[in-house]
Amino acid sequence: MTGETDPSAPVHDSGPTGRDAAPEAHRTGRRRRGEQLMVPRATFDSYYGRPIIKAPAWEARDIAGYFFLGGLAGAGSVLAAAHQATGAPRTATALKITSLGSVGLATAALIHDLGVPSRFTHMLRVIKPTSPMSVGSWLLAVYGPLAGAAAASALSGRARRAGAAATAAAAVLGPAVATYTAVLAADTAVPAWHGAHRELPYVFAGSALTAASGAALALGPRRETGAARLTALLGAAGEAAADHAMRQRLGTVASTLREGRAGRLLRTARALTAGGVALGLWSGRSRAAGVLAGTALLAGSACTRFGVFAAGIASAEDPAHTVGPQRARMAERARMAERAQAAERASEAD
């Protein structure tokens, strides 16, 4: 951070620009009356405290819900294939149905959130690698039918070979469906999302795996829950580690993950996920424990996505979170340039 900006300074209550700086100017002026000094700006400036970037107008229910459902569907397809391969067909079928239902609901949520839903097909007008939403639309267009075929074959018991192929293909695309949404969020100017663009995919992958494991625990028969218990643990551990790294990376912007609605949601998510993993250990002995653990894991995953979404909105609405990291970046760049210059001078002197 530069000495003259304090990105953590709250700006919501500050008056118009210049009034932030005014009290400091006043105080210094009184001490040094008559001296002709420009007073260094003591606090962070903004234009009447207004946000610099615009927060997305997305409905949390639609888009955070979509992040959750996409994760559940994608990771569910991977788990389904694993259960299928290891002789746990009932859990596999349950997961295939979950994945189909989730991807269906997810698509509905996406279309619902469009300003002009009748133009949904415009999503498939072009293929744009620079647009995660375009990539995601095509991904869903391929993955959705595969998930559907896998579920249909498992339910009807027909076309087993095609069903197995669809199951395998959905499992290959599943991880992409679960993690691309992190890129979708991170490829914006929203400070809490873009600032965490390295960690967010791992947070989403972990959260997706706990959700799918939760579905397996809740829906699968008692004898088949062994794998899901383990994957729930791995998913939760991965998510916790990535979440920690994300907070470290975000610095001052991490406050948006701790405070307000986002903070409440993420704390709830942590408690639900930890509780779900612990309770899951009994799922082999008690069906009720499995259902409860699964439900907690699903709810925890949903809370994670809604929490990350809320943190993004909060970070976009506070100009300090836009200006602070940018000022820090500029200061760092200036420091590097200075160092390079010094090194150059030193080498010239030699």
Next chain:
Amino acid sequence: MTETHGGPSGERGTAGRPDPAADTGHPEPPPRVGFFTDTSVCIGCKACEVACKEWNALPADGFSLSAMSYDNTEGLGASTWRHVAFVEQTVPDTAPTAVPSPEGRTELGLSPVERAGGSAGGEQTEAEETPGSKIRWLMSSDVCKHCTHAACLDVCPTGALFRTEFGTVVVQDDICNGCGYCVPACPYGVIEQRPDDGRAFKCTMCYDRLGAGMEPACAKACPTESIQFGPLDELRERAALRVDALHEAGVPDARLYGHDPDDGVGGDGAFFLLLDEPEVYGLPPDPQVPTRDLGRMWRHAAGAGLALAGAVAAATATLAAARKGRA
């Protein structure tokens, strides 16, 4: 940013691409055009806002008072493509407020004001009463920056946003499906969806007028030539001369904003001469196009996806081994 220095990590090279129209595939495009907004001569008349609204037939925003000085427009948005910011600052008496006008220009004497007192009764701050200080006004007409590396254009999934032959960025309103992705992508907070129909709108730099060889409505209407339109190269030269002249005249805080082709968005098609830090005007001090990190994001997403699959495989294998051990 520091990480991207000296490596190929800028997934889209930001330097050495001076001609976005040609890069987009326009054969033999005309020279790239842009705006140079010299805020030091802006008088806050809002003629640009009105001309823009009229020419582009933009909907009204309703009548409301914001208590933000004379700024009741508040910011750029779906129906506001030019926005005049009014900044009231308390500065030491010694601060240069008398900004010399460019050569051959009549000085209108509207800025700065001397000790105007509380503008909104009762809101007079302590500082305004301080001897040895005075109030200065900064006025600035903001607009879409028409970035060289435009995030809105990059992330648009439908192709509704496109690069014109003039190097500007325009939304096709019959293609936009209201996904709203461009809104949080813009590092300047320019583009916005209209609440009534959800589609995104922003400044087109009067694409229709450009096609007819005319200048944009805002530049045409500006009475002080604060808004200058023309080929970007010429504008950059002119701006450099103007900022030098201001420095010589004792206005050390004058600086250009968005003129540098090496900045985080590859330089703006609409750049500014400011008299204070960008954030004072509501502008980001070091904007970056988010897609510059897209390659890294996809790599991490792939890594996370593999980790997910690996975790499932590991769990399944562990279980199988345990079963075998029992059997």
